[in-house]
Amino acid sequence: MELYIRKARMQDVRGIHALLMKCADRQELLPRSLNDLYGKLRDFVVLASRDDEKVHGCCAFAICWEDIAEIRSLAVAPGLHGQGWGKRLVETSLSEAVMFRVYRVFTLTYVPGFFAKLGFKEVGKEVLPQKVWADCLNCPKFPECDEVAMILEL
Template sequence: MEAYTIRKARMSDIKVMHRLLMSCAQKSQLLPRSLNSLYGHVRDFYVAEEIATGTPVGCCALTICWEDLAEVRSLALDEAHKGRGVGRAMVQTCLDEASQLGLSRVFALTYVVDFFRRCGFSEVEKDTLPQKVWSDCINCPKFPECDETAMLITLPSR
């Protein structure tokens, strides 16, 4: 992981992030996000940057849903950089921020269950996340036949 750094996203990262997200969406690894959505939520995002080249190779967002609940979403990583701990580091960065904000629970809706399990998340029923269902899911073209798995981690109290 020492060849990468995780930092807050900048406006100049948006097009690279969009390309990474669309590449993963085409492989059915996540749901796509529009450029408009990325510009509007850039403050939620982190970017994994290859130190040697300064090139963004991955992204991940932490979106606050409720007073005690946030979501790790839009985790995308360039194929050439997978298996090096970069994805896990991005998720941990999101969990660290959630903890600093005083949040107690973080969830993910994912097709990559084993990865999130290795990050400490456990499977839960989607109905345990009503804030997500009624804020975002209701507008999803897959609703109510969602095929993603809901996963949750409870953070240690600070």
């Protein structure tokens, strides 16, 4: 199976959703609704197979404010873990940050070791006020968030 990374397409939404829900069931990330995914589709890149275009991984790059963006919804199918696809998905998203000249990128994660290897540093959530007021207030885990906030200065 030959895999490649590309911008997400409308036909990918259900595959992205299924992958994210499986990861959420394993408490690797927070779930996202189909409605949210359709509305944020332009934020996503996917890892797809060339033969059938099936989604095997995804990552979103979301601009939060003029000087900060977020890497979110990073997921890779379990059978592909350890092959560098997660790193490549994040790097693809970080290239968008550079294109938009957004040089501070953060993530909220349950896997801080992965992001630390990419240069992200752990920070307190209080340094992310735009995120807290935009998304976190609507999260079922607020204010008892158990994700680790990390930031990368490009």
